[in-house]
Amino acid sequence: MSPKSKAQSPKRPFVYVNMAMTADGKIATANRTVHSFGSRRDLDHLYELRATADAVMCGARTVEISQTILGNGGEKFRKQRRKLGRSEYNLRIIVSGSGSIDPGARIFKNKFSPIIILTTQRVPANKLARLRELADQVKICGEREINFPAALRWLRAKWKVKRLLCEGGGNLNDALFRAGMVDEIHLTICPKIFGGRTAPTTAEGRGCSRLAGAEGFQIQSIRRFGGELFTVFSSKKRGPS
Numbered sequence: 001m002s003p004k005s006k007a008q009s010p011k012r013p014f015v016y017v018n019m020a021m022t023a024d025g026k027i028a029t030a031n032r033t034v035h036s037f038g039s040r041r042d043l044d045h046l047y048e049l050r051a052t053a054d055a056v057m058c059g060a061r062t063v064e065i066s067q068t069i070l071g072n073g074g075e076k077f078r079k080q081r082r083k084l085g086r087s088e089y090n091l092r093i094i095v096s097g098s099g100s101i102d103p104g105a106r107i108f109k110n111k112f113s114p115i116i117i118l119t120t121q122r123v124p125a126n127k128l129a130r131l132r133e134l135a136d137q138v139k140i141c142g143e144r145e146i147n148f149p150a151a152l153r154w155l156r157a158k159w160k161v162k163r164l165l166c167e168g169g170g171n172l173n174d175a176l177f178r179a180g181m182v183d184e185i186h187l188t189i190c191p192k193i194f195g196g197r198t199a200p201t202t203a204e205g206r207g208c209s210r211l212a213g214a215e216g217f218q219i220q221s222i223r224r225f226g227g228e229l230f231t232v233f234s235s236k237k238r239g240p241s
């Protein structure tokens with residue numbers, strides 16, 4: 001890309017990932033039924049981070065399993081949003097490359113803020129039509145996998161998303177890491193061990209096969225509240241481009 005065309009290409013949002021994991025690095029049990037295991041402090045932390053986001057994004061399986069509605073956490077956190085000059089509610093983004101997201105998921109019954117679905121050309125026509133009824137916008141961005149650099153630039157240009165919070169799961173996180181799109185990681189380490197070879201971790205999917213392909217982060221802060229460690233890692237690369 002020439003320096004001129006790079007300067008002209010629209011920016012992507014700042015992307016931060018928030019996850020809770022056990023001391024053995026798991027984000028859920030092997031049977032995936034236990035996905036919420038942090039303290040009340042960790043839940044507040046999640047809503048505090050949402051208050052700093054224009055949009056919150058999750059993968060299809062997380063939306064179905066946790067039945068999250070990606071809300072703002074109520075009046076206390078709504079106030080924080082207002083203080084930060086943000087609208088009352090964050091936008092909600094679901095990633096579903098094949099369009100398999102369950103139309104009965106709780107998120108679709110809660111209409112407080114726009115829902116955007118990112119999908120790919122793999123989505124069958126009947127599913128695409130159904131998703132268009134459920135969401136405020138369905139964006140096809142990619143042939144088989146989401147093209148995240150393009151999708152994120154589109155979110156910024158079309159929906160004015162400057163700060164995008166990703167709340168997993170591991171497959172979505174992995175795609176973002178592989179695309180080099182993650183600027184910051186907020187990781188709460190909880191004093192529990194789940195074990196289980198198939199229990200999911202913060203980054204699942206394909207991962208990388210060479211050390212040189214690993215995304216580099218540095219520790220920004222570590223704080224202890226009660227029995228949990230609240231850590232922040234920042235990307236070694238320089239901000240969104």
Ligand SMILES: NC(=O)c1ccc[n+]([C@@H]2O[C@H](COP(=O)([O-])OP(=O)(O)OC[C@H]3O[C@@H](n4cnc5c(N)ncnc54)[C@H](OP(=O)(O)O)[C@@H]3O)[C@@H](O)[C@H]2O)c1
Binds near residue numbers: 018061101169173
């Ligand atoms: N502890 C925590 O903080 C935390 C947070 C979140 C989730 N979790 C847990 O994590 C588990 C879910 O994680 P998961 O990794 O199985 O699922 P996920 O990442 O939530 O969702 C995976 C789905 O998202 C879509 N997707 C992700 N990346 C894509 C890409 N690059 N291109 C196209 N589509 C893409 C696909 O949907 P389609 O199949 O529709 O194509 C894929 O099957 C659950 O057990 C949940 O409770 C824990």
